[in-house]
Amino acid sequence: AQKITQTQPGMFVQEKEAVTLDCTYDTSDQSYGLFWYKQPSSGEMIFLIYQGSYDEQNATEGRYSLNFQKARKSANLVISASQLGDSAMYFCAMREIAGNKLTFGGGTRVLVKP
Amino acid sequence: SAVISQKPSRDICQRGTSLTIQCQVDSQVTMMFWYRQQPGQSLTLIATANQGSEATYESGFVIDKFPISRPNLTFSTLTVSNMSPEDSSIYLCSVGETGHNSPLHFGNGTRLTVT
Numbered sequence: 001a002q003k004i005t006q007t008q009p010g011m012f013v014q015e016k017e018a019v020t021l022d023c024t025y026d027t028s029d030q031s032y033g034l035f036w037y038k039q040p041s042s043g044e045m046i047f048l049i050y051q052g053s054y055d056e057q058n059a060t061e062g063r064y065s066l067n068f069q070k071a072r073k074s075a076n077l078v079i080s081a082s083q084l085g086d087s088a089m090y091f092c093a094m095r096e097i098a099g100n101k102l103t104f105g106g107g108t109r110v111l112v113k114p
Numbered sequence: 115s116a117v118i119s120q121k122p123s124r125d126i127c128q129r130g131t132s133l134t135i136q137c138q139v140d141s142q143v144t145m146m147f148w149y150r151q152q153p154g155q156s157l158t159l160i161a162t163a164n165q166g167s168e169a170t171y172e173s174g175f176v177i178d179k180f181p182i183s184r185p186n187l188t189f190s191t192l193t194v195s196n197m198s199p200e201d202s203s204i205y206l207c208s209v210g211e212t213g214h215n216s217p218l219h220f221g222n223g224t225r226l227t228v229t
Contacts, residue, residue: 029214031214032214033213033214033215033216033217035217035218037220042222043204043222043223043225044220044222044223045157045206045208045220045223047115047217047218047219050215050217052214052215053214091156091157095214095215095216095218096214097214099162099170100145100162100212100213100214101147101159101162102147102157102159102208102218103159104156104157104158105156106155106156107156
């Protein structure tokens, strides 16, 4: 079974509007971390935001915020006031205690329209 | 965060040959990983590079095809051996500390094309 599921392969968003990218995960661990990365067309992987499994508050980082619903095992990324430079692939990832590795979802391609 | 230098940034290779990719970090890091990103796909972990010992490979990846070295806490290499066109991918080095609450940071990747 997939550990990280991103159901939206692609999305269009109007410049200056907000967009929500979905991410659901599957783990039996109590302690885990959830991460979002941005990959522009240049190919680099840029770390955006982190949410810990024990964090009671939703994480925020500038225009990025995380809508964390632990019981539903979802960690959706919200990008507010979209900019043209936000056009990229976005990956949700989870890091569990075992192995210390990051497991990635399939990604969502976001295209911001002027 | 650490500065990660990955070389080469891209290469075009003939089938049957091998390519060694280097990953150099400007500070000591506990964890180093190698990922593969096939065209249009997500990132898949190849292996965890262990300092001074054999790498830990994920299911579907073997040492003979992807030998990895990690002589110290700042450097690792990944070799793609006996290449075929199916090996055409982006290969990414990733580094970080232990713990599920610590992000991993990535090099800029090596874009490999096998002809």
